[in-house]
Amino acid sequence: MRAMKKILLILLIVVFTACNNNGVTEKEVQSVKKALDFYSGICNRIKGFSIKNGVEEKYFELEISKSKLIESYSNMLEMPASNIAYLFYSNLGNEQSKYNQIKVKINLNNGKSFESAYPAIEIKEVEDFIPMLNDVTLKIKLKDYKGLMSLFDTNIVSGLNENQLKFYCAPIDSAYGEIKESQFQGYAFFNSKTEKREMIHLAGILVRQKSNTPISLFIDRKSKKILTMKFKF
Numbered sequence: 001m002r003a004m005k006k007i008l009l010i011l012l013i014v015v016f017t018a019c020n021n022n023g024v025t026e027k028e029v030q031s032v033k034k035a036l037d038f039y040s041g042i043c044n045r046i047k048g049f050s051i052k053n054g055v056e057e058k059y060f061e062l063e064i065s066k067s068k069l070i071e072s073y074s075n076m077l078e079m080p081a082s083n084i085a086y087l088f089y090s091n092l093g094n095e096q097s098k099y100n101q102i103k104v105k106i107n108l109n110n111g112k113s114f115e116s117a118y119p120a121i122e123i124k125e126v127e128d129f130i131p132m133l134n135d136v137t138l139k140i141k142l143k144d145y146k147g148l149m150s151l152f153d154t155n156i157v158s159g160l161n162e163n164q165l166k167f168y169c170a171p172i173d174s175a176y177g178e179i180k181e182s183q184f185q186g187y188a189f190f191n192s193k194t195e196k197r198e199m200i201h202l203a204g205i206l207v208r209q210k211s212n213t214p215i216s217l218f219i220d221r222k223s224k225k226i227l228t229m230k231f232k233f
Contacts, residue, residue: 023047031091032062035084041067046103059117061103062088070106076233077106077114079186079203085118086126086187096120126187126200129224133204133217136229137182140169140206153225156195172231177209185214185233195220195227203233 024045036043044063049056062084064070070080085102092098102123105115132151139148145162148169154160173179185203192199198221206213218228 025095027092027095028060031088034091035062035064035087038087039064039067039069039080039084041065041070057100058098059101059103060088060099061105063105063107065107066109067106071109074108074110074112078116078188079233081106081114081116081186082118082188083184083186085116086123086184089118089120089123090127096124122189129187129200129202129219130184132219132224132226133182133184133202133215136215136217136226137179137204137206140173141179143169145169151226152229153220153223153227156220156225156227168229172213173208176211176213180207180209182206182215189221192218198222199227206231 024047028045032043032045042065044065046061046063047059048061049058051057064084067080070077073080081104084104084106089096089099089102100120101117102120103115103117105113107113136148136151139145139151143166145165148165149160149162152160183205185205187203188201190199190201191197200219200221202217202219204215204217206215213231214233216228216230216233217226218230219226
């Protein structure tokens with residue numbers, strides 16, 4: 001009984017010390033800082049592992065509270081949660097192999113919370129998709145509608161042409177100003193019942209001269225071709 005109490009005490013010490021720099025590498029500290037630079041707020045950190053089907057899975061968990069920016073996404077918390085996981089993992093460099101999973105928990109001011117786990121292999125895949133968001137941004141900025149059309153799956157999006165893309169993008173440019181750059185905001189993988197295929201939703205912000213606008217790309221996970229583009233989340 002006394003030995004069991006000692007084990008429990010050790011576990012509690014591990015949990016509480018994980019919230020400061022003890023046991024956390026400099027690279028991990030800087031990766032957490034990347035997430036906090038984006039969202040601000042307070043972050044508690046926990047490193048741990050679980051055993052699933054006899055296989056050990058190591059994870060790093062970020063628990064974010066008091067973030068005004070995240071509060072503005074209170075009805076779509078999957079977006080900032082996935083971005084937090086991406087910001088942390090993508091900045092780990094050669095320490096990425098330490099973790100199979102990144103966990104994120106978000107605490108809102110109203111007492112509600114949201115938590116999700118993101119497999120490392122999935123985040124790596126997202127890293128390959130993000131250049132598409134940058135490519136779309138550049139082509140809209142340069143008004144290269146022919147180049148923009150080449151990124152779409154024209155076998156699925158029948159009848160799509162350059163003029164349609166121009167008539168869709170130009171009024172947004174006129175109302176909100178020319179694009180300066182884009183900022184990745186989050187992602188979600190899902191199975192499309194209508195398209196009967198696996199897809200990824202990439203969410204971003206187009207930083208403009210007058211007022212920023214959201215952008216969503218719905219991309220075929222296999223062909224890496226765009227099926228839908230919207231100026232909203």
